[in-house]
Amino acid sequence: MLDVAVIEDPAAAEVSLDPVRARLLAELAVPGSATMLAAKVGLPRQKVNYHLKTLERYGLVELVEERRKGNVTERVMRATAASYVISPVALAPVQPDPSRAPDQLSARWLLAVASRLVRDVGQLITGAAKARQKVATFAIDGEIRFASAADRAAFARELAEAVTTLVGKYHDEGAAGGRDHRVIVAVHPSITRDPGETGDPGETGATPTATKDATKEQ
Known part of the structure; x- marks a missing residue:
């Protein structure tokens, strides 16, 4: 079983969004049969x-095993992943396009960039699985509390300068056999949730989250 699987097929996405089937997928993190699941x-x-x-x-x-009980064969199933992510590829005609209106200070542009990240990494995972290779990626996820909006703006400016310096240092346009990589750096307010909350998030808190993702495939 995979930790996370990316759903790219529109029909599969529709199937997974059915409330009953989503519940069955959650239950099948542990293998079970139709009889066992019916009771749950x-x-x-x-x-x-x-x-x-x-x-x-x-x-x-996926099928884990078949158990013979009298004249009945019981099929024991298991979810192919613990969690699923629906790729924007499943909504190809209306998937977000970050190049349409690039704006570093726009939350919606950040969402479009994040959607592209899901799409691209999902396709890398799919391609690597078919080739039986691994996808080499790197990500940083952390939190930082700013004392003021001015400090947040200063942090963003210095972070952009640092990334620009690193890109200038390591980018080699003429590298023979080199491969392009995408670097994404984002800062957004953290979501405040009550302990054990699983529904819609509450108000945004005062602690922004700084996240940097760089994706690449070997």
């Missing part, structure tokens, strides 16, 4: 089996 989700076994076959058809669950 409160549905008839036949109904659960129908949903499992649909999930299996789109590669969201």
Whole structure:
């Protein structure tokens, strides 16, 4: 089972968004049969089996083993990943395009950049899996508390200068056999949640999160 799987097929995305099937995917982090799942989700076994076959058809669950019980063969299934991310590729005609309106201070532009990151890394993972190779990536995720908006602006300016310096130092336009890489640096307010909260986030807190992601494939 993978930690995270990226869904790129629109039909698979639609299947995964069904509330019942999403619940079954969560339950199948631990292998189970239609009979076992029926008791957990409160549905008839036949109904659960129908949903499992649909999930299996789109590669969201997989067969672990078959158990013979009298004249019945019980199929034990497992989710193919612990978590799933739907790639913007699944909505190709309307996926965000960061080049449309680049604005370093726009939250919506940041969202478009993040969407492209999901799309690109998802495609790298898919391609690497087919080639049986690994994708080499690097990311930093941390938090910082600013005393004032002025300090936040100064941090952003110095961070941009530092990244620009590093890019100038290591970028080699004429490198034979070199490969282009994308570097993404973002700062956004952290989300304040109550302990154990799983629903919609509350108000944004005063602690922005600084995140830097650089993706690359060997």
